[in-house]
Structure formats: C-alpha cells, structure tokens
Amino acid sequence: MLTEQGYIKAKSVEEAFVNANNHLDGFRYVAGGTDVIVNKFQGNEDAQILIDISGIEELKHIKIKEDYIEIGALTKLDDLKKHNIISDRFPSLIEAAEAVASPVIRKTATIGGNILCENRCTFYNQSEWWRSAAGYCLKCNGDICIATGGKNNCLSKFVSDTAIVLISIDAKIEVSDHQQTSIIPIESIYSGDGVNSRNLSKTALLKSILISNTEEYQTIYKKLRQRETIDFGSLMTAVSLNNEKVKIVLGGVDPKPIVVEGNIEDDLNELILQATKKARTVDNDVYSRKYRKEMIAVFLKRSLQELKLM
Amino acid sequence: MKQLNIKINGKQFHLMVKEHEMLSTVIREKAGLTGTKIGCEQGSCGACTVLINNEAVLSCISPALRYENAEITTIEALAKDGVLHKLQKKFVEKGAIQCGFCTPGMVLTALSLTPSLNLEDGMEVLTRQVKEGLSGNLCRCTGYKKVIDAVVEYAIESSESIEEDVEPLSSSVAVGVSRPYIEAEKKVKGAAEYADDIVMKNTLHCKLLRSKYPHAKIVEIDTSEALKLDGVHYIATGKELPITFGVLPISQDETAMAVDKVRYVGEVVAAVAADSEGIAGEACKLIKITYKQLQPFLNIDESLNDVGENERIHDTGKFNNNIHKKAELRFGDQQKGLTEADVTTKMSFEFLGINHGFTEPHAATAFWDENGLTITTATQVPHYLHRALAKVMEVPLSRVRVIKPYLGGGFGGKSDPFPHEMIVSHLARKTGRPVRVRLSREEVFITNHGRHPSKMSVEMGVSLNGEFKALDADIAIDGGAYGSFGVVTSYYNGVLLQAPYKLDNFGFRAFRVNTNKPQCGAMRGHGAVNSRFAVESIIDDLAMKINIDPCKLRLQNFLTSNTQTVGQYRITSNGSREALLKVMEQSEWDKKIGTLESGHGLGVACGFFISGSALPIIWNELPQSVVHLKLDFDGRVLVTSGSSDIGQGSDTMLAIIVAEVLGISMDKIFVLAADTLLTPVDFGSYSSRVTFMAGNAAKDAAENLKKEIIEAIVKAKGVDAEELSFSDSRVFSFDKAVDLSWMETVDILTAKRGAVSVSGKYISPKLGGDFKGAGAGLSPSYTFGACIAEVKVDIETGQVKVMNVWGAHDCGKAINPMAVEGQLEGSWHMGVGQAISEQMKYYKGLLLNNNFLDYKIPTSLDTPDIHANIIETIDPEGPFGAKEAGEGAIHPVIPAIANAVFNAVGVRITKLPINAEDVLAQIRDHQISNNK
C-alpha cells in the first residue's frame, strides 16, 4: 500500500531534515520543481511526499566574501545575472544558466536543482504508458538498457548546464545531511551510474555553491542542441584557463561530467582526445553517439582557440 | 486534500486541493478561470503561464500548495473595467492573435518581460531580447513575427508613455483593409472558450485505454476489476461500436475502438466514463487485455512487400501486401521527354512524418437530450463529423448536432472524424450524462493524422536552353494504420506537380501503404509538400548543370495566366512571375548570388496549390458552401455559415465580405458559424477552400440581400434600382434624392414583412478532364508563390541556421491583408520547422518524441526573419478576386532552404529534416573529393 501523498513546505533547513527523516521511505525535495514535477508527470518520480524547500530563506543568499563567493542553492537561475560580480567575473556561468530551459522556467528553477537535476535518456524520459509499452529500462527498474541492449550499465546522460561550468572553475558545494556539513568539489557528487547518478545521502541538502573570489578563470562554455532554447544539451563543454592550468569539462555525453585537466604546456590535442575517449556516449539522444563524440573535439578546439591556446 | 488559501486576480479563494495538484488545474477547474491554457503539461509550451507577484510562472509544473497566500494574476485580470491592457491592445492591433490558444501565456510572459528590456541600444537589441524572452512560449500559428512586433512596440510606447491613437478603420471600405479578427479581443482576454474550457454540469470524464502493441489480436478484454472501482460509470469496448468510419467514403476503415485487433501502438481499445479523470485513469489500469501479437509492419519497404504467411494490416485489397492505394496518372510521353532532354536529373528523397503541432489538444463534450446528440468538439470539419456520427451512432442525420467552439489551431490535424468523438458520444448515450474527454499532448501526437513519411524518386529533364521536357515521379507514402485522407494524399503527391511550370510530359505513380503506426492524413500543404521539395531541388540541380540562374530557369518555365496544364487544370489568375520577381528584388538575389562566401547561401523555390477542392469528399449535389443572412429590425446582419474558423480568420473574412457588399460597418455584422444545427452546410476547413467557397457564398448572400433591399427601396421611393449605392452605412441615389441611413433602410425593408432572410451559395464550375483520376486536385482556382531563403552553415558542425525567408504568395486579393500576412508567416515558420528540426521518430512503432520538448517546433529564437509579400492577381472567380493563403505558401520555403544549403556548402539535401550530421558528412566527402 502506498503512503498517502503529502506536500510539506519546509521553512528552514532544520525543518527540511526533520521531515525528510520522517519520510525516509519516499520523499523528494522540491526546489523550483521544474525537473522533479515533469518527471513526476511522466511517472518517473514516484515520491509520495514532496518536501518543498523553495521557501527556505537561508538558502537564497549570494554572499561576496574576500576569498570566495557563496551562492545559496535556492538562487534562481534568472537571478544570477543580476549580481554584477558574478556576471563580471564568471560570464560563462551566466551563459550556462541562461542556456537552461526557457526564460520563464529560469524564473522558477534554482541553481541547486540544476546541479542535481536528473540524468536523461530518450527511452527513459517518456510517460509511464510509453515505458510500459516499450519495456522498462534499467533506470526504471527494468532489466535491459534499450539504448545499448546491455544489461549492466545505465548510461543516461548528465545534463546540468551550470554544473559543468562550475566544475571548470573548481567550485565547491556545501552539503549537509543533518549529522554533518561538508564542503566538497562538485564533481565528487556524481557517481557515474546512470541509475543513481549522485553519491549524496538521501536526506542531504545542497546548501550553497562556493566559487573562489581570488583565482582568475577564463571559461568558455558551449552547448549543442537543435533549438536555441528549451532543449537540454546533447553535448555541453566548459573549458577554463586558470594561470597555467587548463580544465576541460563535458556534459551530455556520459552519466557524469567528464573532467580532464592539464597544463598549457601539454599537448592540447591529447587532452581533447582523452576527454573524447572518456565519454561513455550512447545513442540516447536526438543526435547520434557518433556525432556527439565528433563534436566534442570541434567544441573543445573552438574553445581552446577562443582562449588563445590553440 | 488540503486547504489552499490563495488570491487569484484579487479574489480570495479557500479551496480544497489534492496534495500534488498543479496550480494550472486549480486555476482552471477550481477557480474556473479557463483563460489559462494547457498545451503540454510538461513545461515546454508556455500556454499555462500566469503571474505570481508579477513574475511569470508555468502553472502546469507548479505545485498549487506552494502558493499558499500568494497573489496570482491570470489573463482574465489584465483588462481593467472592460478596457484592454495596452499590451493586449497591441496584440489585437498587430494581428498577433490567430487561434489565440497561446495568446494568454504569450501576453503574460511578455508583460513580465518588459520591465527588464533594454531600450537604449536600438531596435535590433530590443527585438533580440523580446525573441529571447518569449522563447519558451510556442506559437504554431503566427511565426512569432506579429507577436514580437506587438511586444516591441508596446515596450517602446510604454517607456515613452505615448498615448497612441489608433486610426479608426474607414467604415465604408471593408475588403483589402487590414484588421484584427472580430474575436481577437475575446481571445486576448482569455474569454474565448475552447473545447476543454466548456464545462457542463453533471459531466462524466472519459479516459482511453490504448494498445501497447503495434499489431495484435485482441483475445480477451476483462473489465470486471475496473468496473468495481468506485466512481466508474461505464466501460466501453470496441464491439459496442463496430461501424466503421473515415473521412473519405472509400476509406471507411476505422472503428471507434479496436474491435478484434489493434493496428498501432496507441490505438484505443477501451474507454471509461467516471466521476473524474483520475478515477477513469485508474480504471483503465485495471482493465486486463490479452493480446496475441502479430508481425508488425513498420516502414514503407516492409509494407510494399508480400506479407507471406503473416497477417496483413487490413484484409482488404487484392494482393497479399499492405498497399492501401495506388495512384497513377500520365500525360504526354515522359520517356520521350526525358530522351529529348539535353540534361536530366534523377534523385531519391526521404521524408519523415510531421505533426501539425497545434497548441490546443483535442477535446470534446457530448450529451444526448430530446434533440438527440450534441457534441462540442475541436474540429475543422463539423459537416463530415456530423455524417460520421450519424453513421456510427446509427441515428438519422437529423439527430446529430456538432458545435465547433473556438479552436486552438488545426492545420489539417482536426479534419477527420476521430475515435474520441465517437467514444464520448457513445458513453454519453450509455450513461445518460454529458461525457467529456481531453487528450494529453502525447495522445495528440499518437492520434496524429500528420504529414506522411514518404520516399520518392523523381526525374526531370531540361533542354540546354532551359525548357523543361519531362517530369516523372515515383512515390511511396506511409499512411500508418488507417485511411484518413490518404487516397487524396496519394494523388496530390503527384498531380500537384503539373504546375506552376509548363510540362508537356508529366506523370507519376504513388503508392500509399499501411503500416502499424498512427495514421497520417492531411496537413498544411496537403500531399504536395514533400514532392514539391523533390521537384524544386531537382530544378536547382538542373539549373546548375545547364548553367542558368535557378530563378531565371523558373521564370522561363512558368505557366501563364488563363491557360491549362497538361492534366487539364484550368489556370486562371497566376502570380508566379510577380511572386518570384518580388522576392528576387527584396532579397537582392541578383547582387548576392554567386558572391557569398562558403557556408553562406541563398536558395529559391516556387509553389503551387489548390484554392479549394472543386469536388466534395462525399459525392452529393449540395453546393460547396451556403451562407445565410438575416436582417431584422435592429439593423444587424446575422451571417450564418457552416465554415470553421480554426484560427485562420474565416469568421472575420465572412463579415468583411458582407460588410463590403452592403456598404455597412463591421459592427453591424454578427457571425454565427460551425454549428451543424444552426448554420447551413459548409464542407469545412480543409483544402484551403474557405475564403474562396464560403467567401463566395457570403458574397452571393449579401448580393441577394442587397437585391431585396433595393427592391424595397425602389418600391417605397420610386427610384431606379441602378441609381442606388451602398456605402458608409447609407443607401443613396446618385442625386441624393434618396439618401437613407442604414436604420431607415432597414425600416423600409422590414416594414410589414419583418426579418428578411436570404441565402447565398457557391457551386464550383464543372472542371477538368473525363479520364479516371481527373478529379484529383481540381480546383476553381490555384495559388502560386515563391520563397528565397538565406542560410548559414557551420562547416565544422554541419549545423544549418536559417537567417532570412523572403516569401511572396499570390492570394488573388487579400480580403484582410493582416490576416493573409499572418497565414504566410505562419506557413513559412512551419516550413522552417519541417526543414530543420521537426520529425516523428519511432522506436518499434512507439513514437519517441511525443511531447513539445522532443518534437522540435521552432521557437521565436529559431524562426528566421520572415519578409512576407502579398501578390494580388484578382482571380476572376474568387470573392473580390481572392484565393487561398493558408496552405500553398508552405510549399516553396522548405526546398528554398535546402537549395540555400547547397548554395552555401555544395551539399544536396535529400532527406528532411536537414540533419547536421549528414550535412557534415557530405561536406567532408566534398572536401576529400575536391582535394583529389
């Protein structure tokens, strides 16, 4: 028997934890809800208890400290650009945020939700009826991956636009799960497993994002998609340059962000090759695996050229 | 359930809502504010946008309980004290409203957008910001152009606080003056009721259970568990409604629900009527169906072949395959023509299916009372639905009434009688209560009836001096599981190629096959869009080969006015030449062509379409259209017509024509349309027939009324009939001896007689040859047009961006130029979609991209700058010279884009949509061969 549906509005981080712990068997945090609710409509999200965290004021701040900038997880994507320091220092973060969904959605969607939005696949992001007709895949408790025909691995694609830029600028996140709060690099939360794509504990709350205010980054962000708006990326790249360090981050081509680091002295083509090789891309998108793989190099070369490294 | 306290439009509501209910249903169903529309329920169309504390929010993905104590503004609150908000006014004035379904969301999004617009940096920047800001709001009708214009103007004017004075429209001239649709205000206020907005009391809700198999026998249906569910009133299955229907008399091959086998994934197998949609949905899950799977046939090639031991999709037809129809016509001698040609080109093409993508999902409510059945439904063809319902329900025609409310777009996708319409009618009869249904966006996609996936091989020959010698087309189209308009589509694929160019040797063969997929039917530009693409691409290639400019080659081959095609189409007015010259001039073709750098290209193509099918779908002797006018003591002319305004503006067109003939202002006219009980038969909104046919009937009716008026005045005043003029809402003689106001005129007319009713009609002249198949594509008039497109191709990614479309369309005479422009802009936008991003993709018979996120209709940012030109040729038989403008314009734009890609990078597009991957692969092949 399913528990009754519930909708709980948490007013503080504490309240969110208490409620989460009370409903450990079936809850989901809802920030903007622009990802959760669509997944729910399609039957992929079945939590009976929705804990709405969008009213938690303590997670809406943007603090500019001397050595870092702290962005509250509930900051709306649309609001990021209103902060001059962020738009001046990290224009590519704004670009990535503005590349998410549509303008109206960005007024509701949060940066925290974007970092944690669910992986996607052509065969998974379908209605309950559709999936039952096609046969459930690994990501919805079935036993075969439709995209590859394989039985072991789900390779649903990682889609967050802002996360890859944040990773490229070595951002960290503050995560708290009632017992403890830790500050960790963003990339460390992605598991690489298409089914459970985050390493976070069930009740963990993402509180804020921390970006260095002292390091100087130059980042180029690019997104491949069919339309200029709304569409999720079929490939996203972020390439940053910080002193001598080059960091390449890919999204949309693997269950987790692909990260390759190097130095301007390195053979950059070799880095591109590494990144391309690392991406476990499958045919689960409007563009074919082959094309997305090919575009990795094109996008990265262009980015490196824009950074005047090639 | 929880209590929600919420202020909507200033009014406090205390509502009980379900824990996971969305704000959209609270607004629509609990607060009854149906101006907020539902187009997708997945955050991808913007129709449901509302304002919360002045910020735009998509109500379909916003949990209602989040908004405890919030202040919501819906479209209904924008007009204050009956006066439209300035932005609403702009939408109306600019013609930014067609079907109006996207309008509430569009207006609210625009409103929340304007404060943040930067007005300092010029028009280009401003326009770009508006396009960006509206980019999550899909519009399928307008091509966004007039919407963007409206918002930009509003932004500028509200910053300068100009009190703009709109010039009142001159009252005596009606035809040829741009004006908003008569119902535009109602739409912009969110007051226009669409099928799903109409709520009757005591209504049951219907949900449909659909097949999960493409091809399977139904062994058993067990509804016993479902029937036990509290709130379930009736469950219907196929056996109860065994009578077949279909829009064409020759393809009555569909039943309301599958009877003993299913033919596509998504076919309806059972239907539940229950107290709520939720219960009906739950009940569907409890129905157990046992199937025996059959070999499915999922593509053209499979279906052309002999099926061997396997079961065919339909057991009709002589051969053991799934061919539904073969259409073949030949004129002249193609072989000879091709041999005589100096240069020939033969190419093969492949096209995927395209969906109409109208923003309003299908919805209907049916009930029975002492008058029989009444159904209010989103349909383009009340008349054919009327007939189909009488047949399937087994009642006389006199016991069926079909009402079309406001319609959120059709484009051909609401022009068949549909299973859900039969089903709710049946459920309403069985339960004795009204029953309503609305389809989800996914259901709309699988209901389909869109453009046929097609494969074709086309060959043309030309002489070195540029004379077309022959055209031969071999075509196969994938009809999906049922017939729909498919027989007509099969012919149109071929016959509509016999113009706009003079061709003495012309022929085609077209096969339509059935496959186990949702059926295909008519969609804007019906039948000839894909084959036109093929021909225009080949002409481009021939032009290259004989080294003649592709525009000049076309100009050289156009048919003239007042001529006949090889297949005996009577061509009267013909604006091909003017159209092409116009776009050449506007795009600076001569200056630019051949000078653009690699990756940048221009392409041209032309088009040809019917202006109304001269023959009725169901053979009978009714006129194609009848319009009634009634003039009573109050001076208002009531126009009644069976024609369906689906957002294209036909109600307004009727009013304009009547106003013009009678010389009265538009406010004296009331249009009542598309109610099969109250309005005389019009065959419906398909084949681009309404302006020509219903327009002519309206004109005829108005002239008849004028005659009555003249007769009465002659009698009363003793003037000569020839002396009388009708203008400026007055009737007067040249010498002004008689000079009557409209009311005085009406008094004279109605004295001792009362209301006067007259009728007008349109009957197409006898046309065409007397060979078999001669009727296909016959029309009392034809339209012509041309497009030039400009593209940029990224040679490293293969991505194509359409920069500009210059288009011109010969519509005879623009009765309402603003509406014609709207049709053209919308057509070209839709064509851009088919060219660059739209396609229906299947996985084992399941439609993969069944929502607005994955089915990629161009957004405001993807739509190029569109430059619309109206060409007027004054058709001898059209009302005031008018011809169609709703469909024909789409033909040239798609090949123009593909030809521009060729011009840019030397890649010939033979598959749609243009795929970056293929373009890239070909660019590389090219480079390799060039380097050799």
Ligand SMILES: Cc1cc2nc3c(=O)[nH]c(=O)nc-3n(C[C@H](O)[C@H](O)[C@H](O)COP(=O)(O)OP(=O)(O)OC[C@H]3O[C@@H](n4cnc5c(N)ncnc54)[C@H](O)[C@@H]3O)c2cc1C
């Ligand atoms: C039409 C459409 C197009 C879209 N296009 C894009 C796109 O191009 N790119 C893209 O990246 N996304 C896209 N999205 C998805 C989504 O809108 C964004 O990812 C958005 O940023 C999610 O933010 P949210 O606040 O709405 O997240 P929610 O939906 O509220 O949450 C997403 C996930 O994060 C969890 N979560 C959220 N906040 C926290 C927190 N503080 N602590 C712990 N867990 C949390 C939730 O439990 C949930 O699992 C699209 C969505 C739609 C409907």
Ligand code: FES
């Ligand atoms: S109905 Fe809400 S976005 Fe489409």
Ligand code: FES
């Ligand atoms: S007017 Fe925009 S969808 Fe019809």
